[in-house]
Amino acid sequence: MNTIPTIQNEAGATVLDSELKGLIADVLGLDPAQAATFGPDSGLFGHLPELDSMAVAGLLTEMEDRLGIVIEDDDVSGEMLETYGGLFAFAKAKLADR
Amino acid sequence: MGPEGTTTEELLVAFDRGRTRRLLVCPAWFDEANKLRRFTVEVMRRLDNAGIDSFLPDLPGCNDSLAPAALQTLPGWRAGMEAAAHKFGATNVLAIRAGALLVPAHLPGWHYAAQSGPKLLRGMIRARTIAAREAGLEEQADTLMALGRSEGLVLGGWQLGAAMIRDLETAEPVRAQGHSDIAQSQVGGPGMWLRAEPDEDAKQVDALTAIISDDLSGTSA
Numbered sequence: 405m406n407t408i409p410t411i412q413n414e415a416g417a418t419v420l421d422s423e424l425k426g427l428i429a430d431v432l433g434l435d436p437a438q439a440a441t442f443g444p445d446s447g448l449f450g451h452l453p454e455l456d457s458m459a460v461a462g463l464l465t466e467m468e469d470r471l472g473i474v475i476e477d478d479d480v481s482g483e484m485l486e487t488y489g490g491l492f493a494f495a496k497a498k499l500a501d502r
Numbered sequence: 503m504g505p506e507g508t509t510t511e512e513l514l515v516a517f518d519r520g521r522t523r524r525l526l527v528c529p530a531w532f533d534e535a536n537k538l539r540r541f542t543v544e545v546m547r548r549l550d551n552a553g554i555d556s557f558l559p560d561l562p563g564c565n566d567s568l569a570p571a572a573l574q575t576l577p578g579w580r581a582g583m584e585a586a587a588h589k590f591g592a593t594n595v596l597a598i599r600a601g602a603l604l605v606p607a608h609l610p611g612w613h614y615a616a617q618s619g620p621k622l623l624r625g626m627i628r629a630r631t632i633a634a635r636e637a638g639l640e641e642q643a644d645t646l647m648a649l650g651r652s653e654g655l656v657l658g659g660w661q662l663g664a665a666m667i668r669d670l671e672t673a674e675p676v677r678a679q680g681h682s683d684i685a686q687s688q689v690g691g692p693g694m695w696l697r698a699e700p701d702e703d704a705k706q707v708d709a710l711t712a713i714i715s716d717d718l719s720g721t722s723a
Contacts, residue, residue, distance in 0.1 A: 430692030430696050430697075431692075431697065431698050432697075432698055433697050433698070433699070433701050449632075449636075452698075454699050455698050456633075456698065457629045457630070457632040457633035457636065457658075458533050458629040458658050459697075459698035460629070460632050461625050461629035461632060462625060462695070462696055463696075464628060465624070465625050465628070466696060477628070477642065477643045480628070480631070480632060480635070481635075482635065482636070485632070
């Protein structure tokens with residue numbers, strides 16, 4: 405039975421991945437195919453000039469609404485915002501805590 | 503209306519051909535106002551083609567307003583929208599995002615993706631703490647809010663006075679009989695206020711216009 409949670413986690417991670425990429429596409433005005441090319445090291449805040457603090461704040465608020473999580477101020481770090489991988493790891497951990 | 507009940511003059515975008523249906527638009531606020539400006543005016547253009555007049559006043563203290571931003575209050579803005587509704591002979595109201603906080607309750611109309619005061623404030627405070635952290639400063643939301651309540655704050659470049667911040671902490675959309683909600687899912691695609699840079703989407707404009715004009719043609723006498 406140990407494999408089932410793993411499969412569920414992988415399935416869950418895939419869903420989260422597409423949710424997050426969809427959200428970034430919505431914020432940046434990309435088509436989904438472009439957002440799908442994001443990898444763990446793809447740069448976000450500080451790398452994309454159009455992604456300013458206001459846009460990031462909007463992105464976090466939308467993450468809360470779409471994923472059903474609450475993001476505290478203390479959660480927000482440069483590390484989690486800098487790359488797609490950082491944001492993904494953060495969202496995954498938040499969902500696991502829920 | 504100014505903070506002491508004095509009327510201020512603000513710029514207005516209007517499609518006024520003296521028609522029966524006259525829609526007052528309560529716009530989105532601050533950063534969202536910029537991102538939704540083109541969307542909002544495009545909806546007004548389509549409504550004009552559909553035979554509906556519409557009026558979009560600037561909020562005092564915003565855009566080209568001569569009124570001092572830091573002195574604006576929620577009751578002042580509400581009174582201003584009320585005065586605008588009477589002046590233009592509005593028959594209906596369309597509120598966009600935080601515009602829902604300003605709706606004259608006597609007019610029937612629509613709340614498009616209504617946003618509450620606390621959510622608006624939270625997003626703006628968050629943007630400020632993120633920008634501060636990027637600049638190597640540490641600002642806490644709680645400390646900022648305490649300062650905001652007593653002295654006011656600059657958030658995202660907008661000066662919010664202490665009264666406005668205290669008002670927003672509890673402000674909810676004005677809901678009255680004859681008001682209906684339009685969710686983003688009815689308009690389709692992601693909300694334009696989410697975009698990092700202003701953009702437009704003709705399909706969303708058409709969808710919102712259709713909801714309003716269909717509702718109005720269904721209720722017209």
